[in-house]
Amino acid sequence: MEDRPIKSASLQHYDIVIVGAGPVGLMLSTCLARWGYRIRHIDNRAEPTPTGRADGIQPRSLDLLRNMGLKPAIMAHKPARVYEVAFWDPPRDGRGIVRTGTWASCPSFIDARYPFTALLHQGRIERVFIADLDKNGVQIQRPWTIKGFKSDEKADPEYPIEVNLEHIDGTQQDTVCAKYLFSGEGARSSIREQLGIRITHKDPISHVWGVMDGVVKTDFPDIKMKCTIHSEHGSIMVIPRENNMVRLYIQIASSTDPDWNPRKTATEEEVQASAKKIFHPYLIEWERVEWYSVYPIGQGISDKYTIDHRVFLGGDACHTHSPKAGQGMNTAFLDALNLAWKIHAVEAGFADRAILTTYEPERKEVAETLLSFDNKYAKLFSQRSPAATEVQAASKQTSAQEEDNEFVKTFKEACEFTSGYGVAYKPNALNWGPDHSAQSPLIHPNGTKLRTGRIMINADVTRVVDANVVHLEQEVPLNGSFRIYVFAGKPSITAKALNDLAFHLGDKRSFYGSYLRPDIGSVSHHETHNPHSLFFTICTVFAAQRSQIEISRDVPDLLARYRDHVYADDRWDRRVPDAAAAAHAKMGLDQEKGGVVVVRPDGYVGIVTSLVEGSGTVTSLNEYFGAFCTKKLGETMAQL
């Protein structure tokens, strides 16, 4: 991002050294490579994952991949799509198994664009990221490993970390300097070890799992569904995959077994023999086994995700758990995304270094929820089979009364969590809350349904310049910028408020005017997302029909420069069928007076404020950004 001073003249300098090219390392690398950082990325495997491993992409991750433009490449592999989960148990009387229920994996009370889990071999997913990295000039160095590192901010405040790298055959070594070091090494993280960070085991129970990917021939009716099968012969989890493949998870041993041995194993044939018994009276035969593995796994969580906010851990290096909930890769993606934009905000000169301290609490709490969820989820079913009516009720929008039902509550939490929409970051400098230093009374207007620290609500709108119907939440690509959504209500009512907003944004000491691009005078007129500042993209949404909006008349110049980000809130939405302006209504913003929503670069709501005449709106946003940006903000009367 800036000219690099050569301090250790003989050593190569990088913004970041990333160790491990699994989902977490690849997501971090891909984000930072797109935003122009210099990356050294190594992996100790000779090639990407050839078979097996993680394979579930949750709805929230699909949103993210779409936002990065990577979803079409993933979907081109035709992943299996899981919309429902089926439960099979022994019948009350008799032997074998019967279906005792099904439920939606992402029921309609969750407003998801893609209400399903996509299942695809991890190697295919990795290669989509690797291809994108290649476009941005980053190649993964394989098979290389990290031998050690030292960090000394006094000796070199800019590139404090020296990292020793080595080819795994020991024939080549390299020492490089970096601003950051990231461990995406998986559960056995050497970086975590060198830092002396310990793993806490939340649940003392460990398990040995067998997992088998293959093509089967069976008359079991739900072989293309995700299934949990309990039988007198043991339990199995069925997960459909691309290309007619099926993944089976079988628990081989548990530390609660009387003869527990974490090194207990089972052959491919033994697992197939067990599976045949569990599936009885249905028949199952293997035509081909693509991958088979047995591994012990315990629930563990890293005590720290970083010590000095220069060396970070993410993904399996921080949290290990059973594979059942299909959360590993998704949690890894979101760890990386969370860290990526914060490093960018700091290194690009926008945010205080202190925002890096929010990475650990935000992501560690998600990991803790994941681990406790893992248990809750199991109990939910072992206690009793829910009645079909309960599942049906729970799948829909429910009244406050119904929410009191413990089952419905746990079910909803489970669905929100597994879909990825349950993440709720707690208040901090980035996620406004009552204790935030921003205290303007305009903040968090009555009625808003947006919650800070949670994902922005989905909405369809019509883009004014080309009349395209678009997903508003997808309109700003993952460009590392904060997204300022100006819900502008009715143009006739908000005309002055909108002009005042633009006027005060244009102030040189506003959060916006303080961080203009140095090259602002030579930006191409085709630049759609960052014409003025690399830290913000502004979208303006009117509660009006597209044909009633004339950009040159209704939109102040500063906002009109984002021509491709002016929208009409004129699409009908089934969730708010009577609303005249569905997007405003879904956000819980006044359909006449609007409001302003700041969304973090990773898609989570930072703050919501009223849109008012005068300087109040910008003042409240100055207060918000002032809590973590590098400059002192405030108003002067100067204009852009």
Add this chain to the structure above:
Amino acid sequence: MEDRPIKSASLQHYDIVIVGAGPVGLMLSTCLARWGYRIRHIDNRAEPTPTGRADGIQPRSLDLLRNMGLKPAIMAHKPARVYEVAFWDPPRDGRGIVRTGTWASCPSFIDARYPFTALLHQGRIERVFIADLDKNGVQIQRPWTIKGFKSDEKADPEYPIEVNLEHIDGTQQDTVCAKYLFSGEGARSSIREQLGIRITHKDPISHVWGVMDGVVKTDFPDIKMKCTIHSEHGSIMVIPRENNMVRLYIQIASSTDPDWNPRKTATEEEVQASAKKIFHPYLIEWERVEWYSVYPIGQGISDKYTIDHRVFLGGDACHTHSPKAGQGMNTAFLDALNLAWKIHAVEAGFADRAILTTYEPERKEVAETLLSFDNKYAKLFSQRSPAATEVQAASKQTSAQEEDNEFVKTFKEACEFTSGYGVAYKPNALNWGPDHSAQSPLIHPNGTKLRTGRIMINADVTRVVDANVVHLEQEVPLNGSFRIYVFAGKPSITAKALNDLAFHLGDKRSFYGSYLRPDIGSVSHHETHNPHSLFFTICTVFAAQRSQIEISRDVPDLLARYRDHVYADDRWDRRVPDAAAAAHAKMGLDQEKGGVVVVRPDGYVGIVTSLVEGSGTVTSLNEYFGAFCTKKLGETMAQL
């Protein structure tokens, strides 16, 4: 498809020789290559279209490309999407231009999956087909041309055509034998010429057009919309393109001009100067011109599309017209599709050779409609500007009264036509009508909204085996098979009718039992579309919730073999908000008793019949297929 007898021992034998690798030739080649035919495909250009030419893909063509699995590759190029058309005219008082109206290019009264036109450079589209052909072992031979051909069915009834091919530099020649020859050569078709087929000019007026693709800088607000601009300085059509490009069409001369000269031309600079005047008071400047061309074009239509039903013409070889309606490539695609499946049905041994005689009347009428539409469309606007309320009314579902308004009627026809959904093939052996030889009283039950010769109505359903929500009309890929949709109503009511249907389909002399695969005993259990017959794919749709359907209990074996084609009609649809079974309701079929719909391999409805107990349903379908298949159909009591 079959072992080839070597009659002319020294010559290569092909199922078809295709001349020209534009849209029509490529679509034909791609279909036939997928279905296993031996193809010689030549083109006289050294490479695919480098710039310019056709670029508009209409909603119906997007459906077709999706059905072929080619849509993602097209959309990966990020085509511009046109949802609305804007009209600009001189103001009543004063100079310059003002927007006088906009309308949806595919309004909501058309039930389109993709209600927009995608605009993408023809070369990109060609390359998507070429890549698919390559996967199926077909390479286009370039730059080669056809020198002549002769056809003699007596000398060789199987490969009657001898074709002489030559490299365009004259250094290499080749003579090959073929069952069919196809001209996709464009307006100047040497094959048409050799056959002595004449062109009839429907409209005696010719025009000279200038067309320019480029990147512009402008303050014209609708530069990302499709626009028709009339000004005192002339007329222009604006069409947005991928990568910030804009296409402008300018009429340079017309045969109605007093100084008409079909060789009149204009330089790039002259056209830009004209455009600047027409856009006034808006400014427009070119940053880059990618393609500029001037060409005279008249409306013409080929008198015949074939003479002997061995040598066929399609695409621009059959019809030329102004580029304004963006119909050229779309009409070409549908010409090819229409011919492809008919050749397949004949050559695979299912249909009488006589069905080839339906190609010309079906497609020629479309071309004739296109040409007369071209004029109507122009007149619609030159007469008067429609009131905004009229356009609004016309865009919605309208009452019979409103339909009487001439403007509304023409508008609707225009939208249906340009979207590709207006094609309505007339009754013939394939499209049932009252004069068809099938006369069972079960045919065309009261209330059905499906019309034979038109595309099947769209509907969402839930696939039973994996709970995936799918587009029913897309569920059978373009596999050359007839699609039998069994709308099975309520399982409790139709159980016997469904069993009877399966029983009589299983009869060896039914249309179904008469055309089983020769390899039926060794078909893989993974085969989802053609387990029994290459000529049919069966889908069964119940008017029930997915969770209520148990395939092993509710679906007779013959239908259950199509496990992946059993659906629950349980998705809500805004167009029939009160229906319990939306797909049944949209088709206008009884939600309790169902009905059977036969859809031709190209997606057009062939026949609709009631689903009844006994043999009646299969008898009526035997009557239908008996009108054009190679075997005598009828019932015996034998079973599959």
